[in-house]
Amino acid sequence: MATQTRYAPDRGLTVRMTATMFLLGLVFVAFVALIIGIMTAAHASGASIILVALIFGGGSAFVSLFFSDKIALAAAGAREVSPKEAPELHGIVDRLCALADMDKPRVAIAPAMMPNAFATGRNSKNSVLCVTDGLLYHSGLTQEELEGVLAHELSHVAHKDVQVMTIASLLAIVAGLLVRFAFYSELFGGGRRGGNDGNAALLIPLIMLASAVVYAISFLLIRLLSRYRELAADRSGAMLTQNPSALISALTKVSQGMNRIPTQDLRAAEPLNAFYFAPAMKLSGGASLSAVFSTHPSLEKRIAQLSKIQRELGQPGADPRGIR
Amino acid sequence: MGFLDTLLGRSKPVQPKLDDLFGLPSAAIQLEAATGFKPTGSGSVSFRAPEGKPFADIQKEVLELLAMDDGKPGGGLPVEVTKDTYGYTWLVSNHMSDEMDALVTDLHAVNSALVDGGFGPQLLCTLVAFTDDSHRRLSLVYLYKRGTFYPFAPLSGNNRDNALELQVKGILGEDLRMEQDLTRWFPVWGAPGL
Numbered sequence: 361m362a363t364q365t366r367y368a369p370d371r372g373l374t375v376r377m378t379a380t381m382f383l384l385g386l387v388f389v390a391f392v393a394l395i396i397g398i399m400t401a402a403h404a405s406g407a408s409i410i411l412v413a414l415i416f417g418g419g420s421a422f423v424s425l426f427f428s429d430k431i432a433l434a435a436a437g438a439r440e441v442s443p444k445e446a447p448e449l450h451g452i453v454d455r456l457c458a459l460a461d462m463d464k465p466r467v468a469i470a471p472a473m474m475p476n477a478f479a480t481g482r483n484s485k486n487s488v489l490c491v492t493d494g495l496l497y498h499s500g501l502t503q504e505e506l507e508g509v510l511a512h513e514l515s516h517v518a519h520k521d522v523q524v525m526t527i528a529s530l531l532a533i534v535a536g537l538l539v540r541f542a543f544y545s546e547l548f549g550g551g552r553r554g555g556n557d558g559n560a561a562l563l564i565p566l567i568m569l570a571s572a573v574v575y576a577i578s579f580l581l582i583r584l585l586s587r588y589r590e591l592a593a594d595r596s597g598a599m600l601t602q603n604p605s606a607l608i609s610a611l612t613k614v615s616q617g618m619n620r621i622p623t624q625d626l627r628a629a630e631p632l633n634a635f636y637f638a639p640a641m642k643l644s645g646g647a648s649l650s651a652v653f654s655t656h657p658s659l660e661k662r663i664a665q666l667s668k669i670q671r672e673l674g675q676p677g678a679d680p681r682g683i684r
Numbered sequence: 685m686g687f688l689d690t691l692l693g694r695s696k697p698v699q700p701k702l703d704d705l706f707g708l709p710s711a712a713i714q715l716e717a718a719t720g721f722k723p724t725g726s727g728s729v730s731f732r733a734p735e736g737k738p739f740a741d742i743q744k745e746v747l748e749l750l751a752m753d754d755g756k757p758g759g760g761l762p763v764e765v766t767k768d769t770y771g772y773t774w775l776v777s778n779h780m781s782d783e784m785d786a787l788v789t790d791l792h793a794v795n796s797a798l799v800d801g802g803f804g805p806q807l808l809c810t811l812v813a814f815t816d817d818s819h820r821r822l823s824l825v826y827l828y829k830r831g832t833f834y835p836f837a838p839l840s841g842n843n844r845d846n847a848l849e850l851q852v853k854g855i856l857g858e859d860l861r862m863e864q865d866l867t868r869w870f871p872v873w874g875a876p877g878l
Binding site (some may be wrong): 373374377378381443444447451452454455457458459460461463464503504507515518519520521523524588589592593596599600601602603604605670673674 | 691734
């Protein structure tokens with residue numbers, strides 16, 4: 361059987377994503393080495409703090425991974441809908457899942473007016489795809505554009521983005537907790553230490569400083585990774601529907617819709633941002649700064665990538681690089 | 685998807701499995717013997733037409749290929765092209781009810797042409813329609829990506845005759861690879877050729 365595909369993978373994106381994950385891993389290893397170094401240099405007082413932070417951090421990551429679908433649905437006030445209640449929505453998801461040969465996620469609708477969609481869940485069997493009323497009824501999206509949005513979200517499920525991002529965030533969570541614990545133990549525990557242990561007095565501020573630096577670096581790397589995952593989902597979504605134009609126009613429409621909605625609603629939705637189709641809040645400040653902190657790539661970047669796929673689809677014949 | 689693909693956020697287009705389609709003629713005989721459902725002679729291929737000219741060219745070629753043997757014995761009626769509300773294109777091939785082999789050959793010709801053009805990942809499903817003396821409708825849907833069949837028996841008002849579907853699954857389990865995961869038996873309401 362002929363197993364050719366017309367599309368070459370985006371090597372640039374793959375390389376950038378690999379580099380980001382490599383850096384995250386590097387920071388992690390450096391952090392662990394540093395902590396072990398500090399612990400051997402001094403004695404137990406620092407070790408207990410680190411242990412507690414690891415347990416808390418690991419625990420919260422575990423909980424957010426296992427209950428991500430329930431937490432997200434509850435936060436969005438969403439309700440699962442049956443095929444009878446939303447036949448069209450289910451019909452689109454059914455067909456996309458059959459095309460992509462993946463398990464069908466549960467489908468939910470959130471009552472928010474803001475046009476948006478998200479997918480979450482720890483694996484394909486336990487994932488849920490949620491769209492807002494705003495996206496379904498008030499955004500003016502055509503069926504093809506809606507399909508583009510859903511294909512983007514299904515790609516997040518296929519790429520296991522919730523797992524990847526949770527594991528990637530683990531380091532930042534632990535480092536962030538360490539900063540806090542170290543700060544409080546400095547505040548309340550400082551007086552009890554004996555004066556003869558010079559190492560211990562230095563220990564807590566050292567852990568705090570190292571954790572703060574690690575937190576800052578890993579935070580930026582995670583945001584960078586998140587943006588790459590969005591681009592990857594756009595790409596896979598467009599490949600699945602074979603209709604990048606519809607995704608472009610959906611992105612444009614949804615982004616414009618977001619600007620019109622009052623800020624208060626948008627802030628309430630902000631914690632879910634990482635899983636949303638388009639970010640709910642526009643960061644204030646300079647464009648370059650907000651680009652570094654943003655969970656989503658800029659509209660221009662997303663459209664530029666999709667336009668490239670558009671051009672590929674217009675080219676005659678199979679791309680020889682794409683044949684495997 | 686492999687571990688590396690997950691890590692890098694890639695999804696490879698899924699290639700269709702085509703060979704199992706040829707089990708249909710013998711399954712149709714089995715089905716008629718057990719339930720009285722006969723092929724209506726119509727079958728359809730559903731796929732996602734990509735934007736851009738290359739696909740339009742292939743589609744034209746396929747239609748010309750199928751039109752060549754119109755009117756000859758076993759050649760069947762002209763192929764109809766329709767686009768459903770979900771944006772999928774359906775090529776409907778009509779034959780006499782006893783020409784299951786010719787129908788499957790037609791369907792396979794469409795599949796191979798699309799796969800050869802590099803559009804295999806765009807194939808959604810293929811559907812062969814059956815009916816019995818009391819005009820109940822039944823279709824066998826072939827999922828290209830899984831290489832499995834499932835029955836779809838529509839009733840009025842977007843209801844499905846699940847009892848009949850499960851009965852058919854039991855009957856054809858030996859002849860065809862039936863889809864075991866019932867969540868994948870998605871309904872195709874109003875599918876052309878049904």
